[in-house]
Amino acid sequence: MDIYNNGGPEVQIRSLKKDSMKFVLSNTDLSVANALRRIMIAEVPTMAIDTVEIETNSTVLTDEFIAHRLGMIPLTSYDVDRIQYTRDCTCTNFCQNCSVVLSLHVKVNVDYEDMADPTIDKTRQVTSLDLISSDETVRPVSDDNSHPILIVKMRPGQELKLKCVAKKGVAKEHAKWSPVYGVAFEYDPYNRLRHSHYWIEEDEKTEWGVSANAAEEIPVDPSEPFDFNAKPEKFYIELETSGCMKPEEVALRAMTIMQDKLGGLQIKLDDELKEDTQRWGY
Numbered sequence: 001m002d003i004y005n006n007g008g009p010e011v012q013i014r015s016l017k018k019d020s021m022k023f024v025l026s027n028t029d030l031s032v033a034n035a036l037r038r039i040m041i042a043e044v045p046t047m048a049i050d051t052v053e054i055e056t057n058s059t060v061l062t063d064e065f066i067a068h069r070l071g072m073i074p075l076t077s078y079d080v081d082r083i084q085y086t087r088d089c090t091c092t093n094f095c096q097n098c099s100v101v102l103s104l105h106v107k108v109n110v111d112y113e114d115m116a117d118p119t120i121d122k123t124r125q126v127t128s129l130d131l132i133s134s135d136e137t138v139r140p141v142s143d144d145n146s147h148p149i150l151i152v153k154m155r156p157g158q159e160l161k162l163k164c165v166a167k168k169g170v171a172k173e174h175a176k177w178s179p180v181y182g183v184a185f186e187y188d189p190y191n192r193l194r195h196s197h198y199w200i201e202e203d204e205k206t207e208w209g210v211s212a213n214a215a216e217e218i219p220v221d222p223s224e225p226f227d228f229n230a231k232p233e234k235f236y237i238e239l240e241t242s243g244c245m246k247p248e249e250v251a252l253r254a255m256t257i258m259q260d261k262l263g264g265l266q267i268k269l270d271d272e273l274k275e276d277t278q279r280w281g282y
Contacts, residue, residue, distance in 0.1 A: 008027065008028075009025060009026070009027050009028040009032070010025070010026045010027045011023055011024070011025055012024040012026070013248075016247065016248060017247070018246075019240060019241050019242075019243055019247065020238070020239065020240045020241070020247055021238070021239055021247035021248060021250075021251065022236075022237070022238045023237055023251070024216070024234055024235070024236055024237075025234070025235040025237060026233060026234045026235070027233075028235075029231070030187065030231070030232050030235070032258075033185070033187070033235040033237070034185070035258060036237075036251075036254055036255065036258060037183050037185045037237065039254040039257050039258055040179070040180055040183050040239060040250055040251065040254040041171060041178055041180060041183055042170060042171040042172045042178065043170050043171070043172060043254070043257055044170065044171075044179045044250055044253045044254055044257065045077075045080055045085075045168055045169065045170050045177070046074075046075070046077040046080055046168070046169070046170075046177050046178070046179045046244050046245070047075045047076075047077045047080055047083065047100065047138050047166050047167070047168055047244070048071060048073075048074075048075060048166060048167070048169060048174070048176040048177050049070045049071045049073065049075070049102065049164045049165070049166050049176075050071070050099075050165055050166065050167040050169070051094075051164070051165045051167075052066070052067040052070055052071070052162055052163070052164050052165075053162060053163045053164075053165075054066070054067070054161075054162040055161045055162060055163070056159050056160065056161040056162075057159075057160055057161075057162070058157075058158045058159050058160070059152050059153075059154055059158050059160055060152075060153075061152050066151065066152060066160070066162070069151055069152070070131075070151065070162075070164055071174075071176045072176050073128050073131075073140050073141075073149050073151075074140070074141040074242035074243055074244045075100075075138050075139065075140060075141065075166055075244060076137065076138060076139055076140075076141055076243075076244055076245070077138070077179070077244040077245050078137065078245055078246075078249075079137040079138075080168060080245075082137075083097070083098060083099075083100070083138075083167075083168045084097050084098040084168070085098065085167075085168050085169070086098050086099070086167050086168070094165050094167070096134075096135075098167065098168070099165050099166060099167050100133060100134055100135040100138040100165075100166045101133075101134045101163060101164070101165055101166075102131045102132060102133045102134070102139075102140075102163070102164040102165075102166060103131070103132050103134075103162070103163050103164070104126070104130050104131050104132070104151075104160065104161070104162050104163075104164070105160070105161040105162075106124065106126050106130055106154065106159070106160050106161075107158075107159040107160075107161075108122075108124045108154045108155060108156050108157065108158050108159070109156065110156040110157050111156065122155060122156050123153050123154070123155060124153070124154045124155070125150060125153055125154075126150075126151045126152045126153070126154055126160060127148035127149060127150055127151060128140035128141075128142060128148045128149040128151065129142065129148045130151070131164070138166055141242060141243035141244055143243075178242070179241055179242060179244050179245055179250050180239050180240060180241050180242065180250060181240045181241070181242055182239070182240055183237065183238070183239045184236075184237065184238040184239070185235065185236075185237055186211060186213055186235070186236045187232040187234060187235045187236065188217075188232050189210050189211045189213045189214040189217060189236075190210060190214055190217060190219060190220045191220075192220050192230065193230055193231075193232060194226070211236075213236040216234065217234070239251065
């Protein structure tokens with residue numbers, strides 16, 4: 001919605017759920033819409049496990065395998081602004097201002113009576129619920145504790161003890177910091193601008209159906225001449241988060257980041273213009 005009524009970009013929310021959001025972005029350029037998509041994927045900061053210190057591991061998985069699985073577990077990041085980037089912190093390694101510590105210790109004891117009974121499942125599943133966080137605002141994402149993320153399966157006599165350090169980052173550095181699983185992006189569903197080239201064997205309409213977004217646009221008239229100056233007017237965006245933060249928060253943070261980038265660019269251009277004016281006198 002254009003709250004200032006100045007002809008700027010407009011946003012119309014079509015669907016808003018717990019972990020997904022659909023909205024239409026209009027009154028803007030294709031480059032701006034695509035920049036917003038890229039920022040939502042790669043530049044919205046979140047928390048993720050960055051280092052893992054393994055003290056004991058007698059499971060069937062190697063230390064590197066477990067560390068990788070831990071790093072990809074999404075962590076709640078609603079209060080991520082409170083955490084500093086490690087590069088901006090004055091500590092030597094990590095502290096409570098730039099990181100959150102999560103610990104895990106699971107040991108499966110041997111019960112010889114159960115071992116003799118083949119009907120008893122003696123496998124212990126270690127999940128994200130076994131991670132104990134030092135900060136309640138940063139913990140593994142789970143759907144009411146009913147669908148935790150599996151880390152490793154253990155058998156009697158095995159033990160796993162480790163400490164994880166979660167840090168703030170963005171997905172440009174590593175995909176584990178991405179707040180979204182994916183961002184769908186579409187414009188011109190009728191291909192009026194002919195930006196898409198289809199492989200057609202017999203009939204384009206039967207082989208390449210239009211998407212549901214076509215209901216919001218006027219169908220193409222075959223007799224209408226091609227407009228070489230036409231530009232896309234509406235951009236249909238759908239995003240699905242990992243649960244680390246709300247989808248509307250991801251979109252709003254991405255818009256704020258893009259505004260900061262454009263503001264910084266404008267200030268830099270103004271400074272360059274002033275220097276050229278002072279140097280050349282015009």
